[in-house]
Amino acid sequence: MTEQNDEQDDPLVVVDGLRTYYGSERLLGGEPVKAVDGVSFEIARGETFGIVGESGCGKTTLGRSILRLEDADSGTVEFDGTDLLSLGRRDLKAWRRNAQMVYQNPTSSINERMTVGRIVREPLDIHDWGMPHDRRNRVSELLDRVGLQPEHYHRYPHQFSGGQRQRIGIARALALEPDFIVLDEPVSALDVSVQAKILNLLLDLQDEYDLTYLLIAHDLSVVRHICDRVGVMYLGKLMEVGPTEQLFRSPSNPYTRALLSAIPQPDPDAGADRITLRGTPPSPRNPPTGCVFSTRCPFKIRREEHESLTTEQWDSIEEFRDVLREREKLRTTPLQRVKARLGREPPVTPIEEVVSELFELSTYPESVQETVDQTATLVVEGEFTAARELLEETFSTVCEHERPDQHQVADGQASRCHRHLSEYEEPREFLSE
């Protein structure tokens, strides 16, 4: 598949500090959705690079931005030495021969009003590929190559199954002999029995035509099956990058650990150390300051005075902070504030109940208990912002203040986490404690 050494020498795709924001062009302010927020990585020739992450983490937008199907806001994408983001219309059209995309949904990615032959032929027609006769032959050859019959030329997509439709989509992507193909969840809409066949077809094609793949997936087993290297995305950021096997065997970023621990284990005892994350990812419109994962991270760095707290106690504090953040958010718009003033708030659990539910089970150090009580009083008085700030003052650490840098953790493996700094415990060590 790939040799590690030529990855350093001459990568095919170099992405550097890519940012794609949505909705920033709106007239009336509002924070843009930071779908891709400063992502950098390289893809070597002939390699399969995987991007994994939860849905909504921006991985599809990343793929589309690389192909210039979305307009990136800043950063650069270099393809074989050319800067894609500065290409003019005509150069862009010419460049499109080199890079294609295979879509997730085989029913909506091909135009059902065209025959299969015309679908596969269209890219050839657009780029004036050879003579009409050659194009027809090329289509027959492609159909044969992806496992369809040349006589399917005159059939309509209605007459095919999902797997066969995906083969049509692959044939179309291959038509112009591209070097690079973005596979956007190519098998996630297919039956499990068909998935393996399509993946193997993709691997065969890669060998035959020296293709470079960017595979976007949320299915970790698919990634492990065909990717050479993987990037893990969370909330528009690349949390960790590394060679697949290495990353799967020894993940260093807390988020990667949490993600990988979600893979079902065939051995029930082996799955005992599963990490369950609290809550849902924050809105990409308003990501946390500092590390984007800090609101959910079970490996978060604590202040020295809080080191002695048990995991359960720390979780209670974190949850209390979550509750306050939510409460404050309920009062951000003027309309919500007016409603609160009029006493017409949405019904919420009284803060005393929340406190007793979270903190009654165990005894906390006096300073912690005091802060919690003080916060509760502020909430009762309606001072949500002050309450949130008080908790922040008491409990926040570097995780919430500073963006973590990318740290080289092993050969070819890099991760964004403050714990890789020498003054803190590595996530691995923290877990074993």
Place this chain on the structure above:
Amino acid sequence: MEYRPLRERVRERPRPFLLWLLGAFVLVGIELGRIASGLVEIGDATAAALETVSGGISDALAVGGATAVAVWLGIGVTLALVGLAIATWTRATLVLRVTESIPLRPQQSLDGLVFGLALGVGGWFALQVGAVDVLARLASSVRFPLGWLGELPTLTSRETIPNQGYQTPDGTWHGTFLGLSPALAWTLRVLVVHLYVAAWLIWLWTGYLWYRNYYRQADWTPRDDVIQRLRYHRWGQFGMVVVLLFLTMAAFAPSLGTTTAEQNIYAPFSHTIEYYDEELGEVTDILVGNANLNTRSQGYAAENVGPMSYDQYDRFHPFGTLTDGSDLFTFLVHGARVSLIIGLLSVGVSAILGTVFALVSAYYRGLADLVLVVTGDTIMGVPRLLLLILLTVILADTWLASLYDGGVLLALILAATGWPFLWRSFRGPTLQIAEEDWVDAARSYGQSPSGIMRLHMLPYLVGYLLIYSSLVLGGVILAVAGLSFLGLGITAPTPEWGRAVDLGREYVATNSWHISLIPGIMVTLVVMGFNAVGDALRDAVDPQSDAGVANASETESRGGGV
């Protein structure tokens, strides 16, 4: 199975094709005279229209000032658009040959301008040299043989099966087909016309089936399902029959009428008829106009010729007579032509506008969409009837109003005020189509915006286009009738259904009820027919709305898009 062009497939198996062609030739041959004279008529009308338009333009230029500027601007924009269309469709380019440094879009527009300019210069040059004369001579040399062919007898003409004649006291009929009574002769002719139309339909259907069996390479296409679904759509079939009858009426108006339009409507005092005068005891001549004075329908028994009756001059009136004594049926069949032409013209223009605008606003969104929304909503915000009346009155004295007795003007006004309704209906579905992955995929391999709109969005709009066009066509016929009823729009004497309703208004409750009622019922039926066809097409094209009767409201809302 290799792909082979249709021509090759036909060459390999020519028999069904030749047989079908033979049949088509026979069918054309039977009516060659009518087709030829129809072509001549259309050609003459086009020539007259062109003359009026060019006259109007040169008049406006002669006036000078703002009008001339506007006209020049109009000519310029039209030429540029035509040039752009040529550049886009043929993919020809001049600019690229000169320089490579211009980006794609400006290059295309530039090419459009260049082609437009070339067209304009060429046209101006042709005008100067007198190429128009050459063209006119060429046209007349084509017209001559066509005119000669137009003289050929045809199966459905009134000469072949005449129905006008007189009865002598011994009860025999003279001048009619085989001595049949005028009523029977007329019925026979109507029957023959419809049989001829039916023969064509059957032959076309046979041709389609043969194509499917012998020549088509795909063993199934989505269209097959559409046809299959139409097979069981009774309401739609009723609509199709009504629409077909209406179309036949418009196409064969001259032979369906009991008398000619000239004689009945336009020049009754230039034609004479023969009848047997009982007082004199001999066959005498009378001017049609004079005869009409005695056959008027004025509301009381003594002066009324009702449906399915003869008048004292032995003329048969299937629908009775009008207030001026002329034949209502002849008036109506010729009126069908007027309604149809106005309907097709205005719906065609507004459908093209609506489709193009919907594609543009869905593909580009943003500013383009906003501008169109504001424009469309503004037009829709003005009461349409008021706008129609206003524009008809304002433009009544211009050269536009002289085309087709004001019909073209009316059609254009209806199109200009009607496109937002179509566009609104198309916009929702088009926005949805523009979101589909295949549009994105087309962008990813470099398809141009116009290519995406044409290949990947338009095919999904065609269904909506047919549906809403047929629905709107009914509305246009109704609007034209309504305007005529108000005394606006189509000028007398050109027959228009609405005017017939207007003429008979005072007599609705009298013996002459037929004058208003019959045209009224026909308008209703035709509009209903077009709506039924629209419904059927919607159900056939969009299988998800199959619910049909069971869940009508849901079907409605889906048809409304979004």
